[in-house]
Amino acid sequence: MFDLRLVGARLRGLLRRVEREMDEELRFHVEMRAAENVRRGMSPEEARRAALRQFGSLVRIKEACRDARGGGMFDTLLRDLRYAARTLSRRPGATLVILVTLALGTGANAAIFSVVNAVLLRPLPFSDPDRLVALRETLPDEGAIPVGYRTFAEWRAQCGAAFDGVAAFFDTAYNLEGGEEPERVTAMVVTPDYFDVVGVRPLFGRAFAAEDIRDGAPRVAVIEHGLWQRRFGGSPAALGQKLRLDSVDYEIVGVMPPGEAHELSGWAGIWVPMAPRWLTNPFRYLWVVARLREGVTIEQARSEVERVMAALRQTYPDTHGKPYGTAVDVLEERVVPRQARTALLVLLGVVGCVLLVACANVANLQLARAASREREIAVRAALGASRARVARQLLTESLLLSFLGACGGLALAHAGVKLLLTANPEAVPRLEGTGLDARVFAFALALAALTGLLFGTAPAVLATRVDLNAALKEGARGAGSAPGHGRLRGLLITAQVAAALALLTCSGLMLRSHLRLSAVPAGFDTERVLTAEIDLPSRRYDTRERRVGFFREMVERARALPGVEVAAAAQSIPMRGGGSVDPVIVEGRPLPPRGQIPFVRQNIVTPDYFRAMGMRLVSGRSFTEQETWETGGAIMVNETFVRKFFPGEDPLGRRIKLAEEKPWMTVVGVVADHAQDSFDSEKTFEEMFFPYTNTSDPLPITFMTLVLRAQGDPARLAVPLRAELRRVDAGLPLSRVATTRELADRALAASRFQTMLTSLFAALALVLASVGVYGVVSYTVAQRAHEIGVRVALGARTRDVLRLVVGQGMRPVLAGVVVGLAAAYALTRLAEGLLFGVSATDPATFAATAALLSAVALAACLVPALRATRVDPAAALRQE
């Protein structure tokens, strides 16, 4: 950052030089004139006096010169600034308090704004991102969902009037083999025109072409910049090289530029073209992105997309009938989910409140100061300074303060943003781009100007309304008596108390919500479990025996590792998503009509999975290694499953099947419910578990997560586990290694992030507001020392004095509490979607925060009030 002192020094130097030169020039003139007068026969002294007389008012000429120089405005500004700097430095304490207050206020705003800037305002790294839309299907329960191939193909073929291009992609991951160690790389499988549609060009090489997905075409891939650097040292020779993904070779044809060509799917390391065989998959797994034609509105696009969907509904009522709907949204909404958007906007509101509180404080300080300067201002006015001139001087002072404060604020924001990034990079998408860029600087400057005007205008206007006669006559003691000051001070207190209370309430709700969320029982062990994923390339592991055999061996080897208590594996584990759903037909119940058969989550587990995860077996038994169809097709279910399909009955021994033509399976055990995708989902899904030796799919489990229950610290098991995997198959990476503690923490991260920030800002607002109350009451006590002395002399007791001071101090506070409760009611409504297990209008929270704030304000009043009781009446009266 630039050195302010240096700039100040330069400006001062410039100003001084200009003034000095002007003085010197005029002095020269007078001397020349005097010399001439001497030549005409005057005595030197007389000559000089005559010259000066002839010259006239030096001050007036200089003023005229300054104006003439055109830099007049600038000069006045410089003079005002210099004067302001001198005034401020004469009261370093008060100035410091103001600067710190402003720095905190603007700093908080600049920090949060820089996050908002990075996440919401920074355009997506695509060309013309405004014209990019996401096309999705919708389900009433689940909202927007991906689409199946058929829908995509129809949209692409029939919506040409609305779109320049329609592309599809899905996310996947590959084992990248070769190199020092195999690694798992996230990838996007994209239609060949994907890069054209989003408008991203490769750094070099080429993107995909239609030929790349012809039958027999060589397999090609485009790689991401970081991967290119890591694996190929950034050498252009990478083009044409082979990349071995899941034991299949791909030729590298292009390298993508660094940065964020990935934002649609979190982070992709590799792109491969979508081969036609993918496009026959009946499931809904494609994300569709389209570019609006020039001039086509999103509403037009919506009706086009819905028209095509209506035709599909007619043709395929089973798969495309109601309740499937369509959604067309600008792409940003897919990148930044609504929840994160709301959270950021709420935070922006929160820091806005902090700034209001800070501004109110500074305004009060300035007001007090303006009052004590009434005499000075009156003198200046009496000497002919116009009201505008005086007001400008005072405003200059305020603006100087606010700009200095903003500089401090930017420094604070710089540190704060760093802290934010380390505190939680995952809770908010796109956060990594956060920094202080030109836009943040502009924001801070605008904020400084605004705050300067906000806290500077009222004192400036009031100060110029001084009654000259009264102010000059009354002397110093009359300070602060100007009409309007007291009322304004009270209003400011009311405003800041209201803002602080709104904030406190908001943070109180967040805190309660976070505590509720943290207290949700996980239903699994979050202390001693390590999880790690393994994905088998289906080409090398092409039979059921090979896959089952691999995981059996892997689990056995893991169990034998020192420090491992239980080892197991599962297709999906809590907080990780994944898994699939299957239809369920219950024995002895009438078959529901087509299309209404309920779907249930399915999971595939090894026998010890529940023990390893610390999940409770409610009844029955777990699996053995010998489960087959012949042994009865054992399955296990969770409690929610039992409640839905066997309410009030004993589920053990009951039979279900997945389709009419499939064999019956027998429920052998019931597992307690546990948190599934997150802690805040209000719904637990029905889940059924298959033994990994006997699944519904004849060719299952290429992908499983190993679950190791440790005797001690689970994180220590990662290294030996990886070594063990290498011994079994050196070509397989162990990916996404995490303890269940980390998984649970991550699931709480967004809530923690938000609660932490809101609480921090609320605490700040509380401190600022109480400082404000304290300041105003102290000031009033000092002002009224004389009056209080008189009262005491006339027999007022301590209690009376206390009541007088506290009563007067608390009146605007209580008004603020009332206004604040109303404001909180409005503010917390906006945050409703972010709260878990607590209502946005929770009366207990409202009452508690109002009580807390009132108590703190009361304490802030009491300190100066107690001081008032110690006023010595004799001393106070003697002051007269």
Place this chain on the structure above:
Amino acid sequence: MPKPSAKLLQGTLDMLILKALSLGPMHGFGVGQRIVQMSEDALRVEEGSLYPALYRIEQQGWIESEWGLSENNQRAKFYRLTRAGRRQLGVEEENWERLASAVAKVLQTA
């Protein structure tokens, strides 16, 4: 007693200053003296108008200033006509002549 000095028309002072400086660089005092001499004491320039005018003209870029030594070896600020100033002087002289002859004609017919 000095001769009664003519009132200067608004804007005329600038032209006179430019004219005075067209004879060569000079300090402010000298500019005033020159105008007095050139008008044969008919015009007297108030200091209160001279210096603001100098600053204004400098701001317009018609003259530029530089510190130097005066005839009696004192530090003084010297003003010099710029090329733009010379052009401006030409324009103003022409305007002035047109105005003067027009005014003269009006007065003659009266």
